[in-house]
Amino acid sequence: MDRMKRDLVVIGGGPAGISAAIAAKKAGCPDVLLIERDKMLGGILNQCIHDGFGLHRFGETLTGPEYAQRHIDEFKRLSIEAMLSTIVLSMGPDRKLAVSSKKGFTEITAGAIILAMGCRERTAGAISLPGTRPAGIYTAGAAQNMINLQNIMVGERAVILGSGDIGMIMARRMTLEGAKVEAVFELLPYPSGLQRNIQQCLNDFDIPLNLSTTVTEVHGKNRLTGVTVAQVDAHYQPIESTKRHIPCDTLLLSIGLIPENELTRQAGVSMAPATSGALVDDTLMTAIEGIFSCGNVLHVHDLVDYVSEEAEQAGTNAARYLREGLPKVEKTVLIKPVDGVRYAMPQKVSGTSDFTISLRVTNPGKNQYLSVRANGRKIARRKKIRLHPAEMERIKVKAEKLDGAKTLEVGLE
C-alpha cells in the first residue's frame, strides 16, 4: 500500500473543487492535490450544455462546459496535480484518506482537506413513488447525462415530476431532440426553479406547468406506459376527483438535490440539518480542525458563479490555515435563522472580519427586507422586490457592527 503526506487535498473536481484548488495555490499553498472520481474535471458542468452560466463571474453567458474549461485552463496553468478516476473511500478526523484508483490503494494524510463533493439527485425511492417499477423512470440529471454525454435518447413521450431547474432544462432539451413533453407537475403551489426557465424552457415550447399536482401512480410492466396525476389539497393529499391518466414512456424526476456528505459524516463532522451540509464558520472550516467545505456539498446552490466564489474562499482560508494555524478567536457569534428564513450559512462567525451570510427563505414573498439583527438592533438590511425559496440570497455584514453580540438573527421584515 502506498502512503503519502500532502499539504492540501481537495475532494471533488467539479466547479467547487477546481476553484478551491486554484485559490489555495494562488494563496501560496505549494502542494495541492485534487481527487476526482470521474475521468475528467468539470463535474456536472460537463453535461449542462445549456447556456446561462458565468453572468456574475465573467459578465457573459456561457454553457456549462465552457464555464468549466475556463477554470480547468487556469488549473492547468498553475500546474496543480489532479488524480482522476480516483475515489476517496474513507476519511478520518485525523485527516487520513483511504483512496482507490486504477493503481491500487493509497493512504493520504493531509494537512488540510477541502470537501467539494457536490450533491446528488433525490430518486423515486425518496418520494415513495407509487405503482410499478418499469424502465423509463430517470432522474432529470441521469437523463441529461445520457442525452448530452452518451448520445442515448431516453424516450419519446415524457412527463416531468418536479419543477426544479434541471427538470425544466430537460423539458426543453427533450423537445429540441424531438420528444413530446406532456407537462411538468409540481407538488408545491409554486415552482421550485428559476422564473427565466419557466419562460425559456416551458412557455417557449408550450409545455404546461401544473402546480399543486403530483404523480399518484406509475403504470407499465417492462416499460413505462403512463402515469396517473392528481391535484393535491392544502395538506398535499391527492384529490380523487382530479385524477387523470397520461400516456408516456418516460418519467423524469426533478425533485431535489442532496449534498453528498457520506465522507463528512464518517469523519464525525457536525452537520446542519437545514442544509444537510457541514456546520461551518466564516472561514468555511467545519467543526473538525483543518477540514473545510464548499459548494453544493455544503449547501445546494442555484448558481455556479456563487459556488466558485465560495470555493475560492475555502481555498484561500485553507492555505492560510496551513501557513498560520488556527486564528486566535476570542469569541464565537452564532447565526440563527428566524422569521421566514429556512437556513443561514455560515452557522457561526468569529466576528473579527466582515462576512457574507447565504440564506434561503421558507416561502415566496414580495417587497420585503432581509435583515440581520444583533441584540435587537438591525446591523444589515437589504430590500428585495421578490423572494423565492428557489433563489439563494446573500447579505453582507460588517464586523464592526457586531458590538459584542453573541447571536445574530437573520430574518425577514
Add this chain to the structure above:
Amino acid sequence: MKTRKLICIVCPNGCELTAEIITGETLAVGEVTGSLCDKGPVWAKQEIVSPMRTIASSILVKGGDYPLVSVRTDSAIPREMIQTVMAVIKDKSISAPVEIGDVLIPNPAGTSCNIIATRHVNVAGIRDQGSGIRN
C-alpha cells in the same frame, strides 16, 4: 394603454417586466418597468416585436474520446427558427479533434449565427499532454 407582462430571461434574476404596447400601424413598445437593470427594457422591446433565443445542443463526433461535442449558437436566432436550426444540427457529424470555439456550422438555415463547439474533443486514445493531470 395596453400593457404586457413578461419574465425577463437575460439573467437568473428573472425580473417581472411590464411593457406598454403602443398599437399603431406597426407594433411599438413604450415604457418598460420592473427591471433591475437596463438590459431588461431592451430585451422586452425585442421580445415583443420578434423574440430571439440562443440554443444549445450537441453534434456527433467520429473518432473522438467522446461521442458528442456540445455546441451553441454564438448569437441569438429568431425563436421560430429554433426547430429549423436544430434539424441542421442533428444532420451534422464531424471528425475529431474539435477545439472549443471552433465554428462547426456557419449560418445554419440562413440565420446570421454560427454553431460553435463548447468543449474540446480529442482524438480517441490520445492522452491529455502536459497538464499535470494523471489517471
